[in-house]
Amino acid sequence: MCLAIPARITQIDPATNTAEVSLGGISKEISLALIVDAAVGDYVLVHVGYALNKLSEEEAEQTLRLIEEMGRLMDEETESRADSPALGARP
């Protein structure tokens, strides 16, 4: 929630000012209209189809590690809730 995901630019189309990024292993097209000087290999923060800003590789990788950790925690929680009928599923 309230998360923007770092993604690495894999391809740029200057004609449409769009880029293809790799986001959690999935390829996705985003707009580069809101940032300048983006290049293939750069990490950008993606939100609602736009690159918001560039991130250093270190910052992007740290954020991705946090998101992975969060994903594992959420998976464990889902399993534990599924095993506990008293708690049930949240809406």
Add this chain to the structure above:
Amino acid sequence: MSDPAGRLNIQLRRTPQGLACAIRSTRPVTAASMFAGRSVTQTATLLPMLYSICAKAQASACASALESATGLVPTDPVRAARGILVKIETIREHLWRILLDWPRLSGDSPDQASTALLLARVKALLTLVDPDGDLFQPGVQAVGFDRDAALERLDELDALVARAVLGMTADQWLEAIARPDDLVRWIGTTETSAARLLRTLSAAGEASLGQCESHALPELDPRALSARLLAPDAADFQAAPSWDGCPRETSPFTRQADHEPMPALVARHGNGLLPRLVAPLLEVARLLSEVRATLTETMPASEDPRRAAPGVGLGRVEAARGRLVHLARVEQGRILDYRILAPTEWNFHPEGLLAKALSGLPMADEGRLARWAELLILSTDPCVAYDLLIAPSASCHDPVQGSEP
């Protein structure tokens, strides 16, 4: 990992009694528990990296919660400077919607050029006020920034808002629309996409659409709120919160409801679309004015961190989409529990504001229902992507449209 931010799934179904609305969320509302075991300093650094959409509001709530849990008291200048950062971020979040999403709904193109300029000016202002990037570290004492330079950047931001949104500076606009008739005149004569959307709604008789019963989230007693967030079923409360037995709303609309010209607008249109869309415009203008006041004189900081119990701290911040609450339980400098209660969970509660507004819409063809639903969702402003499905009673599987992150 494919969609770690989660999504909202909003379904509208026709029934013999009218429309029925179902809202489901896959938002990871308990994810902040991952900070358990980390140090206070690490948490204050990492949390805003993870929650990066409203990073300043998240960082501010985090700093307040950690400081109150550990008995640290920020100085007034620190609190004032933090308040400036959160307000500037709120202005950016509202303008993002107003410049990119509103034009689409009145047949205009998204104003990407102004949005790019907005992001650059906001970034410059945020960096000026927090040059070392340590303003949200718990216990930070010193605040030093160039107020004159910050005022210049703020003037540039105000000028951008004047050109792209309001047609005049924030202070001029607040004076010009103080009475409802003045606002109607502004809507009728201003050539910005924001005014055009409001004009389109008014002309189409859509200004009062979505009126419903809604209760504003009151000030919550810190001890009662902490107890709720630390209860065994806290995860259920975080996912679908209610207070005193009913879902609540916390939004720019509830924050601005008492400020002119909202009371008369609400008397005319209830909490329908037009007042809901005027609220973020009014908030942008008022926040620009408030930030200028803070920069030119020492204006008292608004947020007062509260310690709910020894070792437990609450941070409460008015973020762009409503009130954001963080709770931290800390022992010997380490986090034992961390909980976040975000405004989207109040406003998109399965029986809350948006569900009521959507299920109260009149029956119409699919195209009109989809437009009205999108307007209402936009005016309630979720911070994640959503899927909207409008289904006949027999089926719930025909996607009409969605918003991709």
